[in-house]
Amino acid sequence: MSNIHNVLNKPIRVLVVENHQLMLWALTKLINGHRPLMEVVSIASNQTDALLQIPGVTPDLVLMRNELATMTVEGLLPEALTTGRRTLLFMEEVTEDTLAASVRCGAQGVLTRRSSADEIIKAIEKTHEGELWFGREATGMALQVMRRAREQPAPATPKGHLSLLTPRERKVLHAVVDNKVRTNKDLAKQLFISESTLRNHLSSIYQKLGVGNRLDLYVYVRSHLGVGVAEVA
Incomplete structure (x- = not known):
C-alpha cells in the first residue's frame, strides 16, 4: 500500500466499464477483494453509461475495455473521463497500432486478457499514484518499435x-x-x-x-x- 493511502486511509475508487458479464464479475471480485486498498464504486456497460455515472460516483480510476472506448475527433478520450482521474484500458491483445493509439488517446496504462490478477492490482495502484503502466508485453513491443526506428x-x-x-x-x-x-x-x-x-x-x-x-x-x-x-x- 502506498504511503498516501496509509496516511489518508482512503481506498482507490474504481469504475469498471465492461459488457462481458463474467469478466465484469471477475474484475469486481478481484478489486473488492483488495479492500481497503481499492474498491469498485460502480460498473458500466459502455462509455456513455460511464460518463453519466462519473459525477455521482467520483471514481479515482476508470478500468475500461478498450473496445468500449470511443474518442473525440482529436483522438483523445472524453475530457469528463480523464480529468482528475486515471484511465486503464483492458484489451484482448496488444498490437503496435492499439498500443500507440492508447498512449496518444490519453490512457495511463494498458492491460490484456492475459494479465495476471497481481498485475491488474499493481497496475491500478501504480497508475493511481501517477505512474504509467504498460506491462512486460506492451513495453517490449514499444522498445522494439523504437529500436527499429533507431536502426533504420x-x-x-x-x-x-x-x-x-x-x-x-x-x-x-x-x-x-x-x-x-x-x-x-x-x-x-x-x-x-x-x-x-x-x-x-x-x-x-x-x-x-x-x-x-x-x-x-x-x-x-x-x-x-x-x-x-x-x-x-
Missing part, C-alpha cells in the same frame, strides 16, 4: 519520399499521423472510402516510405522526417 538509416532527403505519395495517400497519411481515429473501419469512414481501398492506400504508403505498419508510420514521420502534421498534408 535516415534517408539523405527524407521529404523526397513524401513527393512519391498521391494526394489521396497524403490525406490518408495526415489522418493516421494526426490519430483522429483508431481503427481502419473508422478511418475509412472518415475518408469516405471502403476499408479495402484504405488498405490499398496504406500498403502503398508503407512501401513508399519503407515502414511496416501504422505505428512505424507515425514514428517515421515524427522522428525521421522531423515534420509536423501540417507539413505532411
Whole structure:
C-alpha cells in the first residue's frame, strides 16, 4: 500500500466499464477483494453509461475495455473521463497500432486478457499514484518499435519520399499521423472510402516510405522526417 493511502486511509475508487458479464464479475471480485486498498464504486456497460455515472460516483480510476472506448475527433478520450482521474484500458491483445493509439488517446496504462490478477492490482495502484503502466508485453513491443526506428538509416532527403505519395495517400497519411481515429473501419469512414481501398492506400504508403505498419508510420514521420502534421498534408 502506498504511503498516501496509509496516511489518508482512503481506498482507490474504481469504475469498471465492461459488457462481458463474467469478466465484469471477475474484475469486481478481484478489486473488492483488495479492500481497503481499492474498491469498485460502480460498473458500466459502455462509455456513455460511464460518463453519466462519473459525477455521482467520483471514481479515482476508470478500468475500461478498450473496445468500449470511443474518442473525440482529436483522438483523445472524453475530457469528463480523464480529468482528475486515471484511465486503464483492458484489451484482448496488444498490437503496435492499439498500443500507440492508447498512449496518444490519453490512457495511463494498458492491460490484456492475459494479465495476471497481481498485475491488474499493481497496475491500478501504480497508475493511481501517477505512474504509467504498460506491462512486460506492451513495453517490449514499444522498445522494439523504437529500436527499429533507431536502426533504420535516415534517408539523405527524407521529404523526397513524401513527393512519391498521391494526394489521396497524403490525406490518408495526415489522418493516421494526426490519430483522429483508431481503427481502419473508422478511418475509412472518415475518408469516405471502403476499408479495402484504405488498405490499398496504406500498403502503398508503407512501401513508399519503407515502414511496416501504422505505428512505424507515425514514428517515421515524427522522428525521421522531423515534420509536423501540417507539413505532411
